Amino acid sequence: MPRKLKPHLCRECGESNPEKFYKRYKSLCKICFLESNKEYNKEYNKEYQKTDKYKEYQKKYQKTDKYKEYKKEYMKEYRKNIINVEKNKN
Structure with a gap:
């Protein structure tokens, strides 16, 4: 019986659409990732x-x-x- 995979959830906004996630940063969606890196x-x-x-x-x-x-x-x-x-x- 295959295991059910949990959807990725953004740790900032809770977004669960996997197409909007960066491959390297699965814990942040693109919008939150860009927002978090603005100052840097x-x-x-x-x-x-x-x-x-x-x-x-x-x-x-x-x-x-x-x-x-x-x-x-x-x-x-x-x-x-x-x-x-x-x-x-x-």
Whole structure:
């Protein structure tokens, strides 16, 4: 007689949908896992941005066409916002 398997339950929210669980972290669903790591990720990103590896990556990325397109779009929006702010002041 086969044993009945208990469904995985998230230890934070009690969610029992196994498709929403990370394979390595079966005790936490994806949402709770990401929430629990927000602070850690913020600190890690700050430290990573100070490294030489990150700075080299930034230099390479800034030369790509994708970055140049993004920058054009960003600057268009930025200029629109500046104009709107100046209009609202007057």
